[in-house]
Amino acid sequence: MAKKGLLSSRDFSSLSIKDLLEAREAYHVHLAHLDSVVATAIGRYRIRRRDPDAEDPSAPPAHKSTEPRTLSNTVVQHWSWPCVLVFVDEWLTPEELTHQPEQLVPPLLYLPDGRVVPTCVILAERQQRAPAPLQTLAFTSGLVGGGYPALTDVQGRQHLGTFGCLVTDGDSVHALTNRHVVGEPGREVHTLIQGRRRRVGVSQERQVGKRPFTEVYPGWPGSRTYANLDAGLVRLDDVSGWTAQVFGMGELGPLVDLHCDTLSLDLIGCFVRAFGGASGPLEGEIHGLFYRYQSLGGFDYVADLMIGPRQGAGPLPTLPGDSGTLWFFEPRDAPEEKATPPTGARARQWRPIALQWGGHRLMTPGGGETYAFALATNLSSICRALDVELVRDWDIGLSEYWGKVGHYKVGITACGLVSNRRLAHLVTANAERIAVGDEAITRGELPRADTQHFVALADVADLVWRTTRKRDAANHFADMDQPGQGRFEGKTLLELWRTDPSSRTPAVWSEFYESLGIKQNAGRGALPFRVWQIYDAMVGYAREQRVAEYLCAAGILAHYVGDACQPLHVSFLHHGRPGHADEEDVHAVYETKMLDLRTAELIAGVNARVRGKHVTDTLRGGAAAADAVVKLMQATIDTLPPMEVIEAYNAQTGRQRIPHMWEVLGERTCDCMARGALCLAMLWESAWREGGGTKIAAHRLGPVEPQTLLALYNDPAFLPASWLRDMVFEEEAPAAHRAPAPRSRTARREQPTTRGGTRGGGARKVARHTPRR
DSSP states (O other): OOBTTOGGGOOOTTOOHHHHHHHHHHTHHHHHTOTTEEEEEEEEOOEETTSGGGTOTTSOOOOOOOSOOOSSSEEOOTTOOEEEEEEESOOOOHHHHHHOGGGOOOSEEEOTTSBEEEEEEEEOEEOOSOOSOOOOOOOOOSOEEETSEEEEEETTEEEEEEOOEEEEOSSOEEEEEOHHHHOSTTOEEEEEETTEEEEEEEEEEEEEEEEEHHHHSTTSSOTTEEEEEEEEEEEESOGGGEEEEETTTBEEOSOOOOSTTTOOGGGTTOEEEEEETTTEEEEEEEEEEEEEEEEETTEEEEEEEEEEOOTTSOOOOOOTTOTTOEEEEEOSSSHHHHTOOSTTOSSOEEEEEEEEEEEEEEEOGGGOOEEEEEEEEEHHHHHHHHTOEEOOOSSOOOOTTOSOHHHHHHHHHHTTOOOSHHHHHHHHHTHHHHSOOHHHHHHTOOOOOOSSSOOOGGGHHHHTHHHHOGGGGGGGOOOTTOOBOGGGBTOOHHHHHHHOGGGOSHHHHHHHHHHTTOOOGGGSOOHHHHHHHHHHHHHHHHHTTOHHHHHHHHHHHHHHHHHHTSGGGSSTTBTBSTTOGGGTTHHHIIIIIIHHHTHHHHHHHHHHHHTTOOOOOOOOSHHHHHHHHHHHHHHHHHHSOHHHHHHHHHHOOGGGHHHHHHHHHHHHHHHHHHHHHHHHHHHHHHHHHHTTGGGSOGGGOSOOOHHHHHHHHTSTTSSOOOOGGGOOOOSBOSSGGGOSOOOSHHHHHHSOOOOSOOSSSOOOBOOOOOOOO
16 A cells, blocks of 8 residues: 555555545545535546556656546556545636635545545536436346336336346245335335236335445444445245346356455456346446445445446446346456356356446536446345345246247248248348347347347347337237127137138227227237238338338248247237136246247257248238238147147146146147248248249349348338227228328327338239228
8 A cells, every 4th residue: 555655656556445445434524525526436546548557557647637537538447546536526727726725636645544545536517407218128028037127106106127136035036126116015016018017026024225334344434324235125926927037138147245355446347237127238337336425414325336338338328217227247358258157058147246226427527428327236235134045046048038939930930931032042141130040049149129239020029119119019919719799799800700701800800809898909909910011011112122121021020920820929818817817927938938948849840840841822912911820820729729828837837837838838839830930931922922023133132231121120111000990901002011001190190101102013902991990
């Protein structure tokens, strides 16, 4: 440590965390009386990027600069000194300090025993304005884990946080999040699945808020300081619907155990990552320790870790709603290899380090740049205070973004079933744009929900549009086997479709749902009509030789056809029998857990069933395409009756459930998915031939840039979605590739369409139906 008389060496590298805390404690009153000081922390000295020693530790120090030191113009290097970080909201020039010398932040803090600790003053104003409005991410799988949103109702308002992980007290399994998220004991806690609330449990009495700093870190100074732990537990109603994995991250490795004997300044600059229920993937860096964010009534309040953006990277996009997010340590050297678990696992292992409970937003001068920081508590301190242990092995072995296996397997399989040589060349050249290959599926390397970066097309409808196109929600299903009421007494949509062609309209389907008392638009499944729309769009794109648009629509169609070959997407028993709450998780267990845990067998089974097969027949028209998908739905129900899925689910519990379900349902699941892939390839080829795609020059049928496809599916005018009641199939469609266009005033506002003639060829004739208003 630096002693008096040795200052010329400018070497403070031997200072410890305890030294820094004692120096801050000794100068607390002095710093608190400075008008410009807004917060302090301990860490390492931030060197201005322009200074000679920013890149070379042996370079002479820069001459004294009057340029404000900010978060954006500085870096931390491994030779940076240990120091006390002092955040100020006003940078005083030397001239101003000559008139206000009492406002000077001392560059060195002297302790009675001769120790000397440097300070690092950083200009960073706190942001007072509210952050951007929260856009909740889409979580489509009913299998819940860390990273999923946690919702509670308080005084007529909804509180949103994030589940961190699973923990146990030896008796029960709980979900860990923040105390301020779960609230008072006994409060119901929900999550969001496909935009719908689902209760998961109730908050427990075992909670922890602020604790004396010296109790959490015995032996370290802080007699008038509180550490904010902010942790609470949710006792789960049914643990079978949960996994110990954290969505978007993977499996939990051993806990990073931080305490007085293991904490060191080596943490400064370490990379960490997380998945927040509001923000999604987060990549950060530890900027400081024991961030003093508030002083009140003579006491200080600190956060263990101050996590900010990585050097040279963009801002940390943490948002309100990320409270409770679990942060993981990421090794800097070869993180992909070091985070990978033993062979056979399908997701990486990450070592958990901290639980986020809040954040601060600091601005550079003039408000030009905003830096968001996550404030987090050491997870080891929380586990000790709550007397719980991490649950690391409950229903693991899933991919990092679970619930995507089925859609991508249908899409990638269809790419090899097309007969037309030119179309086969197009889809093969773009197979990894349409879906994910078998090897990647087996390894669990599946895309995540992301509206800013390209996502393989077969799951855009879930991973992107569930967030950006709310009116697409009902296009993923249809309750084809539910008997109607009134004039539809005793008849199902399957029977109506098969026996009465006049019933194949959005208007009649709307009337059918009305007879069942289904008022919510999101509950009125419209899957066949969505296929009708996209098929017509593909024909229009092929006719106009718009290859990128055709490919994008074809890839997205894979999602809806994939839904049609899943028995619980085409049945009113989608989440078990009505009134049987114990069957609610059947959808997630069958479609997510079973497929994720039996991926190798599924891939082999589907591939064996399509080996040597190709498209032999085609059809014409969107109405025929919708009919083909309804026949696929009928075949799915005949092959794998939904009630048999429920019975297989009920037959076993615990770790025996998945093996039993696969034994009973696995072969027939492969049958359904192989049939779906053949249907999808047939629809691709039919639209290609009907639109004259066979005339497109071969040199135009190569790989399409992912950014081109990203721009297309993020355009609200591309394949606009609408509720069933708003669908119209026009007799003379002015732009065939846009039919059916949403006709209601609200639908037009959300998803504009282009009027006028098509750019290639005349308008196609399709049936006109009047929507139910």
